[in-house]
Amino acid sequence: MALTGVLRPGHVALRVLELEPALKHYTEVLGLIETARDAQGRVFLKAWDEHDHHSVVLREADSPGMDYMGFRVDSGHTLERLAQEVEQSGLASDCKWIAAGEHPHTGVRFRFTIPTGHAIELFADKLGCKTGDLNPDPWPDDLRGMAPSRFDHCLLYGDDVDGTVKLFRDVLGFSLAEQVVAGADGEMLIGAFLTCSNKAHDIAFIRHPEKNRFHHASFLLDNWSEVLKAADIISKKDVSLDIGPTRHGITRGATIYFFDPSGNRNEVFSGGYIHYPDKPTITWTDNELGRAIFYHDRKLNEAFLNVLT
């Protein structure tokens, strides 16, 4: 197989302060599709071009933030192998299996805590949506809001970025597509953009004193015109804008950031490049950090860097 092991970001589970405003945001502003609710009151949503049952899970809680992020692997066999390797790596803690069905239409999930303090899951089975594979149109009717095609990646903040990167590269088979380094000799890794695919990133980490902080969940748009449409919707719907439209130096993405009603940051973006594992890691030095993050204004933005959930 040419794509093996970990295939993609499969879901992100977010805590929201009030479910109804959050749902309105994720369905009407962002434009995800609700696919299920469960007995605990969790709501499951997906983007229009995903064939999996759900990619976003919302749960009402006292504080916003991310509960966990899950990755789909290519088979049950791979799931067992990777679970064992994660446990044996000494890089993960709190390893446990979540029973099949705990997420609707989803098989067993293996959950573990990575060195930066985030809970990560692996799973092999999630029921696919059966529409759209016979003479399909290029896009469906009845799209709402920004209408991203997919959940794309998360950016997470935590302390032991070195350990987390080691786990993702050495155990889970990710590539380091881009990195930000600091110090006179670039000896400290302060940002890591990791991919298990041809995408420029599937998950990214920024060094930060606290463990387990959430910077943003990102969703994929088709092009720069859709970024403008997203920006317009942010204003029309009176959503809290963070920054954008602009471009990242890192990954080249054209982007806009905003907040859900609970303060969790969302991104929608387009563009980037095709990554291959033999592509040299792109390195950004801290003297160019402004340009690395926001290519156009080339300034460090304190709010963007430090507002977390």
Added chain:
Amino acid sequence: MALTGVLRPGHVALRVLELEPALKHYTEVLGLIETARDAQGRVFLKAWDEHDHHSVVLREADSPGMDYMGFRVDSGHTLERLAQEVEQSGLASDCKWIAAGEHPHTGVRFRFTIPTGHAIELFADKLGCKTGDLNPDPWPDDLRGMAPSRFDHCLLYGDDVDGTVKLFRDVLGFSLAEQVVAGADGEMLIGAFLTCSNKAHDIAFIRHPEKNRFHHASFLLDNWSEVLKAADIISKKDVSLDIGPTRHGITRGATIYFFDPSGNRNEVFSGGYIHYPDKPTITWTDNELGRAIFYHDRKLNEAFLNVLT
């Protein structure tokens, strides 16, 4: 590793009737960059975002067409393993090794003929271009012409599509992203779009009575506005247009086709979707073939279907 085995289309070797007009076309109209010429008079070119030494090889010959197409694999070990498996599969003929250096800056290549009659190569080493991995800009200065970022795929015509698809899927690990089927029960595979990556296709085949025919080599643009710019350039430079701008139903790509001065068909396109190996194969039935090929006009275009080199 998450991307393993065959990584990507690495090169296409094309025959042209006269080298100078061909070079002018591939550098000034298409906008590739010449990277080397060899003693045989072959010219090697690459697109601006490729880190490999070359992706297009031009050779002067009495008839146009494709000599061979090569795929990069992830390691020398994989190259040896796949070479052995290809030989043992009984699906390939004329297997042979090409010495390192026969292409400049390229290691040994394993060449074989697939059931549709095309010569395919695998290789593991090609010198990368070392620019662009430290604080890079999102695009370089001095782009010319259509300026695609990458060589993307080829579409080839041949007789034994079933055998070729079996070889690519079972031996080389490709996925069948989309297929076109004919007959009352869809029992005949007449088109196969195969991928070894997240791209909708890395190589594609159409059933045709003759072996070893070449339909087009395709190059990747960033967006639909670049497709319009390419269309304008076609007219400004008096290039022979085949069809477009339009959209494919198959792969969703926004596209335009044109011919090099020798009659080899080129495509530049943008868009598509992110493929994963667990995504169900999209099936197009022959009664929707018009829409499958050109989504907007939904008509079979004889010239597009039957002009080959």
Added chain:
Amino acid sequence: MALTGVLRPGHVALRVLELEPALKHYTEVLGLIETARDAQGRVFLKAWDEHDHHSVVLREADSPGMDYMGFRVDSGHTLERLAQEVEQSGLASDCKWIAAGEHPHTGVRFRFTIPTGHAIELFADKLGCKTGDLNPDPWPDDLRGMAPSRFDHCLLYGDDVDGTVKLFRDVLGFSLAEQVVAGADGEMLIGAFLTCSNKAHDIAFIRHPEKNRFHHASFLLDNWSEVLKAADIISKKDVSLDIGPTRHGITRGATIYFFDPSGNRNEVFSGGYIHYPDKPTITWTDNELGRAIFYHDRKLNEAFLNVLT
């Protein structure tokens, strides 16, 4: 006043074979908004960014085609003056006044037949839509279909193009933005693109043996991405495509043509340039007619040239 006299195309009245399919087309595919129906069964529609009450009038009839096209002038005084000058010009026939209210919310209209046989109207008063002039958003919610912002122009076919152009230039104050000429010395005007504004055309004429033929009514999109969206909608809604997406040499517009269910041709397009009355008329010679009409394929398209209503 800097914009004086004739201001803009105000309405086009089209005959359709069956009203309901036509309405479905003009509201759901094209995306106009129904604003009124009258006792005769006529339906009045407008595009979302027009402040006038209506710009398209549909009437059920035995044959498709255009009944008349109306232009808004800057004042009642101008209307009276131009009516008099049209009558005195000797270039118009069948001059008559239509009573106020014959179109809903519209004042008196002066109707006359131009040398190419088409009925043209001038009017000074039509009730404006009062929304959207206090802290407006850049685009409204609930847009449907292609959602052009405005009715833009018509292209009409007829015999005495010289007389019609003389009337529009000398009496109505239009500029000849572009022309197509034929013959060894370019002595025959075969196409005239006339403007009363900064737009590249507000009305256009092609020489043709019959009088009073209708080629298309055109509606304005914002950009080339919207042209692709329109093309996709054409296929999704199974509308009859004529040609496109492509670009015109004449006016530079990026365009797509299609038919309403009665066979009347519609265009949606974007782009062009800013015309000023002192800009030299652009001339296209008949040896470049293919490129003038469809800049990319540079071929004369018999269906596009000769299918009329």
Added chain:
Amino acid sequence: MALTGVLRPGHVALRVLELEPALKHYTEVLGLIETARDAQGRVFLKAWDEHDHHSVVLREADSPGMDYMGFRVDSGHTLERLAQEVEQSGLASDCKWIAAGEHPHTGVRFRFTIPTGHAIELFADKLGCKTGDLNPDPWPDDLRGMAPSRFDHCLLYGDDVDGTVKLFRDVLGFSLAEQVVAGADGEMLIGAFLTCSNKAHDIAFIRHPEKNRFHHASFLLDNWSEVLKAADIISKKDVSLDIGPTRHGITRGATIYFFDPSGNRNEVFSGGYIHYPDKPTITWTDNELGRAIFYHDRKLNEAFLNVLT
């Protein structure tokens, strides 16, 4: 004539601290074309789609800012009439005629100072560029930098906005396309966007305690993708970015602002709407001023509002 009187912004004369860096900026970053230098050392430039000889005049001086802005009128007769009416209006001071030839290839200009303290000129003759009116391509080869098609408008700051607006509306025939009002009853006009054409603005004024301040000169791009390209060029060429890419509420334009090496603000933008003189003036109230200026972030930006030359 349908477009009469004042036709368009014809030129803006800017003071720069050093000519060579300024020229490099206006030709390589912005992408204007140098058309002449005169004995005083002034440099004359134009954008690629302008048929006039020049639209930007640069002069080396001790302080940056605008010397004057000129408007083209439709004829010598109109020039004489408007000169007389401006003088008689009591709204202008320092009225004088500038001899033909003082600008190369330009006829006599009538200069006057408006109530906000800015020098404005009217002229009727400027030699046109004779290229591009026979079978033209939609865009020329060899474009550089952002490559706007035209100089579009200026935004000026001054005290007596009421007097200036009265002069432009009552004497020069401009329309007030949009206005910003302040105060409990909106009784104070603090921003005026005036047009003599179908464009949303040809000149604009903001109320400010000082006379004769310059906010920006603006140039027209074709679309939002070109705004992104402009933003990328700003970073690639290390130009001082002010703000953007973003959208204005006022005029709907998609925009980016930056500074020339002397600190004069430039804008490139795309989009907007088609203005007609009977379109109701759009009014923005000061409580929505943030959204009016920058539609996406909806915040007042002190630097944008107060940095002037």
